Amino acid sequence: MKRNNIYLLITLLSILLSCNSDEKVNGNGFVRIGIITNTSVITKAEGDVEIKNIRLVISNVTENSSDKDWSKEYNFAPDAPSEDIELAPGNYKLVAIASNGSEVADGFTPAYMGEAMVEVTAGNTSTAWIECKLTTVKVLVEYASSVVGTYQTEYKTVVGGVAFSGEEKRAGYIAPGNLSVDFMFKDNAGSWQTISLDKIAEAKAQEYYKIKISMKSTEGEGDGSSEGAANISIQVGEENPRDIEVGIVLPKVVVTTLDAENVLTNSATLKGKYVSPSGKVTPSNPKFFYRKKGVTEWQNSISASSSDVNTQYLASLIGLDDDTEYEYKFMEKGNSVDFKTKVGDKTLEKKAIGVTVAYVYGELNTNAVDAYFEYILASETDWSHATKVLAVLDTEGNYKAELTGLSANQSYQYRFMESKVIQTLTTCSSISIQSVTAGADYAKVKWNIQSSKNLLDTDEVIVSYKYKKQGDSWGEVQSLVIEMQENGNKNIITGLEQNGTYCIDDENKTFTTLKNASFDTWFKGSNKAWYANEKDSYDFWATGNEGVRKASKDSNTEPIEGRDGVKEHAAKLTSINAKILMFGFFAAGNLYTGSFNFTSLSDAMNADKAKKFPKFGQSFSTRPTGLNGWYKYTSTNIDQGLDKSDSRYGMKDKCQIYVKLFTGDQYDASTINSTTYIAEGEYSSDEDVTEWTPFELDLTYHDSENIPTRIAIVATSSIYGGDFIGALNSILYVDDFELVYDYTKSPYIN
Incomplete structure (x- = not known):
């Protein structure tokens, strides 16, 4: 028998006193106990087990004794001497348990136990030797790289009720008896699957079993899809090992991410397919995972429900950004599929501003029947009080609305059809006619446009005017949109009478056209x-x-x-x-x-x-x-x-x-x-x-x-x-x- 560590808790003297050498005065006897801890297993000596505590249980087993059920516990450090224990005459059972300080039954804490019988007589000191041995079977589980890299997301092996996860490196300790191995793995659907192997061996106490789980690929049937095969190799110890190999085929669950359907501006229907060979296995918690294209982590998930059609699963995804690329997958290990949301209703940056009026533009990409704009002051945040204005389709294919009754030199924010894009505008402080440039039959008008915002050449401004031939009545007020760069360089009024005198805006602002000003008539x-x-x-x-x-x-x-x-x-x-x-x-x-x-x-x-x-x-x-x-x-x-x-x-x-x-x-x-x-x-x-x-x-x-x-x-x-x-x-x-x-x-x- 090989022994790693032998601890003598109660040090025996090299020369023991005779049983009657001590003087006893009260009719009791004494017992002197020697405990040896043997941490070895049958196939290999253990060198790394540290014994920190020995628990001794003494039970009275004397027949016809009134204290027959009497017991008492003692705890000793492994190297501490102990005094003789005084006991009443009788027969006693001695049980010693050596451990590393914890006897918690977690499956990973070894316990060493031994027992002996001793008879105590009055006035005498009896001696008892106890050897503590491993009473369980030592088991170590290893996983080959083929298992670590396979498609299962999680796996574990349960041996004799002790679970060894993929990261578990410690040895376990199980009860002797029929050795059973349950290899458990999560399939692509997130469901635990179990492969059970019963009565692999008759395991005895102090035996050491090393179990290695590996996998290999095999060709499937029908469509040629591959299946996994688990090979469980069991070595009995590491010296003169006895190998037991068991090969089992694992059913491959096929998870496929399908193309998204009903992709709109902010929503989409996600589709996935789940197929097991038996047709009976279903995912326990099917989910879709999605993210914006280019984002590293799969930060979002949504539960899926079965459509009962060809084992398909669906999920309605809402709250997406329009005109944005996304990718998603069905289950954690499913393939990734891309989709792009449609361009949503857009609030265009294009606008025209006046003093109390503005034109705003939007692009309708949904099936809305009544298109509208809404606007509030730039300083406000509550859109529930926004003013709504119906929009009409213009000649360029965009929707246009006229915002009236605005305040001069005031900033507003507006949006088209509750678009996420919000634009702002600032009305002009004042607009008045600065000058007229008159040709033969036309007039170009230049406005004095005052604004607190720095207007660019490409900014559009709404201007208005009225004009008449001198002596006639005023016509209706005309409005038009000009670019700042055009201001004064555009033929605003055409078809005038040559050498005719006109008033614009008021009687004091007059101008006369210049006959044959371009010298086109000869x-x-x-x-x-x-x-x-x-x-x-x-x-x-x-x-x-x-x-x-x-x-x-x-x-x-x-x-x-x-x-x-x-x-x-x-x-x-x-x-x-x-x-x-x-x-x-x-x-x-x-x-x-x-x-x-x-x-x-x-x-x-x-x-x-x-x-x-x-x-x-x-x-x-x-x-x-x-x-x-x-x-x-x-x-x-x-x-x-x-x-x-x-x-x-x-x-x-x-x-x-x-x-x-x-x-x-x-x-x-x-x-x-x-x-x-x-x-x-x-x-x-x-x-x-x-x-x-x-x-x-x-x-x-x-x-x-x-x-x-x-x-x-x-x-x-x-x-x-x-x-x-x-x-x-x-x-x-x-x-x-x-x-x-x-x-x-x-x-x-x-």
Whole structure:
């Protein structure tokens, strides 16, 4: 017999006293006990068991004794000596239990027990030896890597009532007898399955069994699905082991995650399939696990219910985010399937804001019948008191609602169809008309838009206005949406009467359209001269072509292709040398509002009389603040109409465009400096400009009280052309004139 540790609790003297060597005075006897603990097993000596306590139970078994059922317990440390125990004469049973300090029956605490009989006689000391041996069967369970890595989520082995989990490394201790092994595992459905092996061996006390659980794959039948096979190997100890191998087939439960159905904006129906070979096994707690795509952990689960159709399980999932990718699986080890929720009803960022009104937009992706918006103040949080407004489908396929009755310079939050996306807007502080730019038959309006929010070029603003022809009644208020970058650069009002005077917003804000402002209308008279009008008359624009045609084959002011690429939609003004008989004179290209009063060739050869041919000014009764337009120019050096001693000789010629507002009669080149002007402005340049380029000139008002009765707009290819001075082949091109009325400037504001 091998022994690991032998503890002598009551140290025996090497020379024992004789049984009657001690003097006894009360008629009792004594017992002297020696206890030896033997921790070995049959197949291997144990070297790691530490004995911390020995419990001794002494029971009286004397026949016909009144204390026959008497018993008493003693506890000793394994190495502590003990005094002799005094007992009444009789027969006694001695039971010693050695342990590591705990005798709790947890299946993992070894206990060593031994017993002996002793007779106590009066006046004598008896001696008893007890050897404590293992009274149970030692069992250790190991799991092969094939088990650890298999599809079961949990497993354990129960041997003799002691459960060994997958992580259990300790040895267990079971009662002797038929050795049974129950291998238990959780299938993919989360249900415990048990494979029982009875009477594997007849286990005896002090035997050591080492059980190893392993698995191997086998080919299934039918669809070729694989099944698991468990092999249980039992070694009796580690020295000269006796192996017992038992192979058992484990039924494979097939769990499949199916494609989701009824996927909407915030909900979906999850589907899974559970199949066991017998058709009788069902999952104990079937669940779906789901998460947003890209999230690491499966943080959410939902219980599933059977649909009783082909062992399918379903779950309705709600509260999802729209337009979002999710993945889910049926049961813990099921395959993963993706789905994406539909795009929900969206509150679009697009909006248009006014002072007391706003347009908001949404995208409807559900089957809602009545689409609506709701809004509250930005400072509020309770949507139950929100104002609802029905929405209508617009031409771009979105839904639009008009929010009215808003407060100026106030922030609001709004949403479409209770969308999770909430947008905000801030109404403007004020919107008023700042200016009008009038062409031939249209007007571009610019608004003064005040807002506490920094508006971007792409922000849309709701503006409103009313206008009428002077003398008529007011029409209805017009509303429209403009982008900030368009403000003042869009033809807001079209179809106006040329050379017509209109009021906008109030009687004081007037503007007059400029007849044939884009020079799209030309007429070639019987004298072969070009007129910038509908006939050979000077109903608005005039040129010197009628006089030039007396001396030259062609007009020096003529129509050309305009900025719009259309023939005869712009004007070309060329400085030339016209000859009458033997005499030549310089003629600058010119175009002006007024008339041309040619009298005779003899007057044409007289400079003072020729200066009176052009009469400047047409009837006009409003107060523009500027003139815009487009031009190109080619300049040459001045060499006509003056001698070389003049400081202007050899200088680059200049083009000139000017505006004069005045009252009274038309003026000519001889009276230009004696006329009193209400306002005037000029643009001139000697630079060569080869591409169409915009110009702007502002009018300076000398009289902000009186209304002008005439307007003179003059364009010439040579700035000194009125004095017959300039450069040959200086050429000016003009197109798209517009009068500007800025109501924030003089004379509207002093």
